[in-house]
Amino acid sequence: MGDNSDFFHRVYDLARRIPPGKVATYGQIAAMLNAPQAARAVGYALHALKPGNIDPPVPWQRVINHRGGISLPAGGGFELQRALLEDEGVIPSEDGNYDLSKYLWKDD
DNA sequence: AAAGTGACTGTTA
DNA sequence: TTAACAGCCACTT
Numbered sequence: 001m002g003d004n005s006d007f008f009h010r011v012y013d014l015a016r017r018i019p020p021g022k023v024a025t026y027g028q029i030a031a032m033l034n035a036p037q038a039a040r041a042v043g044y045a046l047h048a049l050k051p052g053n054i055d056p057p058v059p060w061q062r063v064i065n066h067r068g069g070i071s072l073p074a075g076g077g078f079e080l081q082r083a084l085l086e087d088e089g090v091i092p093s094e095d096g097n098y099d100l101s102k103y104l105w106k107d108d
Numbered sequence: 109a110a111a112g113t114g115a116c117t118g119t120t121a
Numbered sequence: 122t123t124a125a126c127a128g129c130c131a132c133t134t
Contacts, residue, residue: 027116027117038130038131040131043114044130064115065116066116070115076115078115113133114130117128118126120127
């Protein structure tokens with residue numbers, strides 16, 4: 001990324017539109033950017049954000065995978081994301097995943 | 109310029 | 122239902 005990656009910025013701007021209590025999937029963000037195959041790159045963009053999460057803060061915790069699960073390794077941010085979501089009222093089902101039919105952000 | 113990496117996904121076994 | 126594979130994209134050596 002470095003300084004000004006259009007793609008990264010679009011990902012961040014879009015993520016900032018996800019309201020508290022809702023979540024979006026990597027693929028959903030990618031599709032909204034007219035690049036439905038770039039889900040992996042979306043994750044890459046959010047990963048590059050973690051350390052400082054500078055600028056207008058980006059609610060990265062609201063982006064999960066299409067199965068309704070957190071794509072971070074245990075001990076590598078998984079617990080943090082789960083806690084941040086819980087603070088916003090987003091609670092996982094018994095299987096540990098989030099019910100997308102209930103929490104998925106619909107904007108289109 | 110080629111090859112490697114990773115917070116993804118859809119398909120195939 | 123789970124697991125392995127294979128494309129895909131942006132970014133970094």
